[in-house]
Amino acid sequence: MGRPPKKLASEVDARILEAARELFLARGLGVSVGEIARLARASKGTIYARFSTKEELFAAIAMNNAERVREGYEHAVPTGDTIEERLSMLGSEILKHVLTPDTIDFIRLAATEARRFPELAKVERLMRERGAHHAASVLKDVTGPEQGAAYAAFAPERLTRTAQFFLDLVVAPLVMRAVFGDDPKRLRASVRSHVTESVSFFLAACRNQEAG
Numbered sequence: 001m002g003r004p005p006k007k008l009a010s011e012v013d014a015r016i017l018e019a020a021r022e023l024f025l026a027r028g029l030g031v032s033v034g035e036i037a038r039l040a041r042a043s044k045g046t047i048y049a050r051f052s053t054k055e056e057l058f059a060a061i062a063m064n065n066a067e068r069v070r071e072g073y074e075h076a077v078p079t080g081d082t083i084e085e086r087l088s089m090l091g092s093e094i095l096k097h098v099l100t101p102d103t104i105d106f107i108r109l110a111a112t113e114a115r116r117f118p119e120l121a122k123v124e125r126l127m128r129e130r131g132a133h134h135a136a137s138v139l140k141d142v143t144g145p146e147q148g149a150a151y152a153a154f155a156p157e158r159l160t161r162t163a164q165f166f167l168d169l170v171v172a173p174l175v176m177r178a179v180f181g182d183d184p185k186r187l188r189a190s191v192r193s194h195v196t197e198s199v200s201f202f203l204a205a206c207r208n209q210e211a212g
Helices: 003-025 033-040 043-048 056-072 081-098 099-112 122-152 154-178 184-189 191-211
Strands: none
Touching: 003 033, 003 056, 003 099, 033 043, 056 081, 056 099, 056 122, 056 154, 081 099, 081 122, 081 154, 081 191, 099 122, 099 154, 122 154, 154 184, 154 191, 184 191
16 A cells, blocks of 8 residues: 555655755746656646646745744743843844755845746745744743733734844844855854844834833
8 A cells, every 4th residue: 555645745745845946046946847847756737736836836945944944943942031131042043043055045046036036025025924923922932921011012912013123133134144145154153242232222122112
C-alpha cells in the first residue's frame, strides 16, 4: 500500500515550494512552471491544481518563510527584569532569524520583481500584517498585563498596531540595510547596540503618547 494521500500531498507541496524557491532565487519569477515541475518531480497540472499563478506560488513560499522566522523567535522566551531588557531580547531574536542570507535574498527578490509582477505588492502587505500579528502575540507575553495598564499602546485592542511600530523601528532598519547590500554577518554584530537604542526610542514614544 502507498502512503496516505494527505501525507503524499504534503510531500508534493514541499517539493514544489522548494523547487520554486530555488529557481526564483536563481533566475527570478521569469522561470516557467514547466521548469518548476521538472525540478519538483511533479506535473504542471499538479502545480496548477494548487497554485493558479506564479504569484500565488511566491506568496506560499513567503508564508513559509514567515512561519520559519516566527517559530524561531516565538520559542525563545525573552527574559529580563525590565520591559526594556525583554523587548531588547525580543528584537534581537527576531533579527537573528531574519538576518540570514537566504531570507534577505528572498526579500530582495520580492522588491526586484514587484514592478514586473504588481500582485507581489499584495504579498508584501500580507507579510506585514502576518508579521505584526505574530509579533503582537509575543509582545503580549513580553509586556505583561501591568504594562497594558501603564501604557495605552500595550492595551489588547492596540497591540497589533504597536507591534508594527516595534517592527518598523527595531527590525526594519537593519533588514533594509541588508537588502540594499550590507553584509548580514556584519550587521548581526551590530544588532545589540542597534536594538538597545531602538527599544529605548520606541518606549519613549509610548511614554510621550501617554503624556499627550
